[in-house]
Amino acid sequence: MWYPGHIKKAKESIKKNLKIVDAVLELLDARAPYASRAYEYESLFRNKQKILIMNKYDICDQEKTEKWIDLYKEKGYVVLKTNLKSENIKKFLENKVAKHIPLNYKEKRAIIVGVPNVGKSTFINRFKGKKSTTIGNTPGVTKGVQWITVNKEIKILDTPGILFPELYNKSIKNKLMAIGSIKGDDVTKDDAVFYIFDYLKVNYPHYLDNIVEKGSSKENAYEFILEFAKKRNFIKKGGIGDYYRGRNTFLKDFNDGIFGRVTLESPEDYEQIKI
Template identity: 50%
Template sequence: MWYPGHIKKAKSKIKTYLKTVQGILELVDARAPYASRAYEFEDLFKDKDRIILFNKVDIADEKNLIFWENYYKSKGYKVLKTSLKNVSIKSFLTKVVYKSFQKKFSELRVMVAGIPNVGKSTLINSIKGKKSLRVGNTPGVTRGVQWISVNDQFMLLDTPGILYSEIYNKKIMYKLILIGSLKPEEDEKEFAIEYGFNFFKEKYPEIIRNALKSDVIPDDYYNFIELFAKKRNFIASGKTYDTERAMTVFLKELSDGKYGKIVYDFPEDYDMLK
């Protein structure tokens, strides 16, 4: 359910179209700068000039981004940070992104990549219009592929959101659910909230307090969800609290950053970084 067939096709298309671009603009959610690279980026994008764009920094705990920024720079990446919803995107693309790429030709062509809900649609839709589309007549591109023009010297190639074919690391799966990049199955939703509650209790207790609008932190995630439903007056049949609705609303508001600034990724979460 969470790995639709079109994502597999998208990976195949990306490999085909890589020969038409000089660089990759890879968007990640700043709240999960490692987990939100949940696809085979090394295999897909090797030998290309790559920029990692930390998006949503306005709802990320920036002090815990420093490690990841330095980590990616140590691997040879260029790193940019922004909140696409709070800036002039065209200005950001022309004055920051364009200047950060190497230039080999008169026209810079860049592929925009990333998993769902990291800001790709926000970026693309901000500059997309009938006059900005170039379809089919771009050399080396299959007819019907859409390029988006930022200006006369800068073209973007949009790609669908991509993910691993299977996510074996449960922590990564839960983090992607919590940032809204992965649609969970019913049991995954509850497990993700349990993981998130325990994580917040240890690292960001203010998230729990803000969600409940209370200084009291419940003992476990289920009591938290019941209290959340009670606070919102979510009532199910039989006058019981509608915990299913509570979980759905909590995940949506959490992914929107309504409860405070967070970074879910810590180096100790990943064996290769220890």
């Protein structure tokens, strides 16, 4: 599903609720610090305190991601980094986030936004200590908008993951597929896998060596995926690797950070950065 109806509804709901919050917590994937920014929010959130939370910091290439953090800080954002799978969320909110939320009402109110799969369900569920929303590697799992009471002082409004397809060029789409924010069809999955392969080949060539048999060719993505499939025992009649199973597993493993720490973009890659 590329642009489901609930995303449109979620955008309307976010707009409506913005009037009653003092800060915006934007959750990002630290492996794609620009592509995973929901940068259309900028126009909506003009007068709000903005706090960028770089999640999945545990599986990003920290040196590359830090360049983005410096850039965002220079532009006036508060930037925090985390691994929501292991962070104590209550302490994180109370000790690191709360001080940046202005107090305009009787309590501090923030809205949490982000593209799908950046970790919003993990954030909310781990905070609440029970499975109140479905967590999964499936974009668009969080459907409703709900208030979370952190303590007497802070309240957070959770929102569904939303996308801005009209703003995405091919490269952004590939990155969003690589981090699991867009699911895609056969063609776009091929594009994303080929893109990841080329990126790893140039930037992290040793990761590719580790996931196929020694001496395998890394000339082209298709051949590589066949080798990868064989290594995983996805073998078709005649001893050939099963391309489709190999491709889907490659995409999933990449998204889970199994190959190694990766960040898919640097500020230098962009001619113009709209933030």
